[in-house]
Amino acid sequence: MDKHILLVEDDLDLGSVLKQYLEFSGFGVSWFSNPLEVLSHQSVLKNIDLAIIDVMMPEMNGFELSKNIKKQSSVPFLFLTAKAQSIDRILGLKLGADDYIAKPCEPEELLLRVNNILKRSQKPESKQTIQIGNYRFLPSHFQILFKEQTFTITEKEADLLILLTVNNHKVLSRKEILEKLWGENDYFLGRSLDVFMTRLRKYFREDSRIKFDSVRGIGFKVEFPD
Structure with missing residues (x-):
């Protein structure tokens, strides 16, 4: 098994x-x-x-x-x-x-x-590090590193962050995010998505160049230095 x-x-x-x-x-x-x-x-x-x-x-x-x-x-x-x-x-x-x-x-x-x-x-076993401004994101370890700090995040937060970072500078609709992360577009899942976005903003608040913006009536847009 x-x-x-x-x-x-x-x-x-x-x-x-x-x-x-x-x-x-x-x-x-x-x-x-x-x-x-x-x-x-x-x-x-x-x-x-x-x-x-x-x-x-x-x-x-x-x-x-x-x-x-x-x-x-x-x-x-x-x-x-x-x-x-x-x-x-x-x-x-x-x-x-x-x-x-x-x-x-x-x-x-x-x-x-x-x-x-x-x-x-299912995620490939990898030591890949994604640089997000002054932060480092380790997807396979569910960790965000900043200076001497290490933030351990949930798997769902990691999935959301991966989706956002690979779409840097692009607007993603709420519907697209919900369907990719949960497989369905649901009101209560949407409420949970808002909570996850709030958490991500807190993790990255020390670098003002990183923005997790809400796009009214559409969804979200993340921006950070390439």
């Missing part, structure tokens, strides 16, 4: 179904019904390619668990939730989630989203 998935779901029936379906589809699966067990088996985090996390769990909610995972791994993750409220989706995306799916969900839809995330997250 090439890819291994961490599944954290406290509903035993649903967890069993999803585990079996993912394994039948060729994935290795480590399933935990208690999020605290994940933190006590941290070695698991070294060997996973994707985390699927239920939001509403009694001992620790999925958002808190994802924060702990992100301290140790840049693995992409997807939230499962029984809530249809938009606030959950926005919060999940702000935390850097690569996708979100409401329960009850069809295993086929989950598999499609899993494959899409894994496809998007």
Whole structure:
């Protein structure tokens, strides 16, 4: 099995179904019904390619668990939730989630989203450094370097930054960015995109030549010295 998935779901029936379906589809699966067990088996985090996390769990909610995972791994993750409220989706995306799916969900839809995330997250192993003004960006390490400072960013922030830098001086529409990064143009994803742009501006604020401009009614434009 090439890819291994961490599944954290406290509903035993649903967890069993999803585990079996993912394994039948060729994935290795480590399933935990208690999020605290994940933190006590941290070695698991070294060997996973994707985390699927239920939001509403009694001992620790999925958002808190994802924060702990992100301290140790840049693995992409997807939230499962029984809530249809938009606030959950926005919060999940702000935390850097690569996708979100409401329960009850069809295993086929989950598999499609899993494959899409894994496809998007595949990056060539490279030590390539992208010079952005006085900053250095290491895409494969999810790091931005400035003088003695090192900023570790999320995979989604790295994907966005790559897309923007290869289109230096060009205007990219919101629709184009959303479809390339998430595979769909959605209002709530658009809200998350705004959050990511705000973060990028903060990372690069020490070099006034670097600009992440909003183009009203269209999208965004990044400009930095060639």
